[in-house]
Amino acid sequence: GAGVSQSPSNKVTEKGKDVELRCDPISGHTALYWYRQSLGQGLEFLIYFQGNSAPDKSGLPSDRFSAERTGGSVSTLTIQRTQQEDSAVYLCASSPSTYDTQYFGPGTRLTVL
Amino acid sequence: AQKITQTQPGMFVQEKEAVTLDCTYDTSDQSYGLFWYKQPSSGEMIFLIYQGSYDEQNATEGRYSLNFQKARKSANLVISASQLGDSAMYFCAMRDYDSGYSTLTFGKGTMLLVSP
16 A cells, blocks of 8 residues: 655755645554654654644654644644754654554655755 | 664675674663664665564564564664665664653664675
8 A cells, every 4th residue: 555655855945934844644544753864863753643632742842843633644744934953854654553663754855055 | 871772883795695783772661662674765764673572582574583682682683685775774763661652762773785
């Protein structure tokens, strides 16, 4: 079946602009995760959804970052007033339930100029 | 202390040989899970293999096996009969109660290069 999809695959933006990154999980997967991968920090957890609720937002680096998930499916990660340090690859993963293996999408490469 | 330590930034292996990628972990939990993912240059993280802390047998998936030594807190990935397509970054990751059991903590990764 179809895997996790993310869009856009690449996004270049100017400092101070807002961006929205989209994740479409594997059909039927109730858990959804966002991670960030950058050269200096490696892979970092950002936020986790179970259904539409986000029990764990502990990884969001600042209040400029927010995420939502509607209908238990698609999720959007929004970064407001982007900064150069936000440049990274943003990876989305989903799993059938919380305790299952996570399957990743191809990522969105964000470049903030 | 780092939760996941991968001490080999890079490894070289010849095609058809076996290679071991090291991973040590740190947790005080009794229940945890260990994962290995492959990330080729395309960027996608591909799940390879999983080992639960209570699993008595070492996990195997095709050419991949996990050498799980609980007392040493190590979970090394063994790739048998390397192929050119195995060239990629390999990440060890752990899920434990401390991290909410829902999220993965990743190591820094090991870059594997397979030569003909």
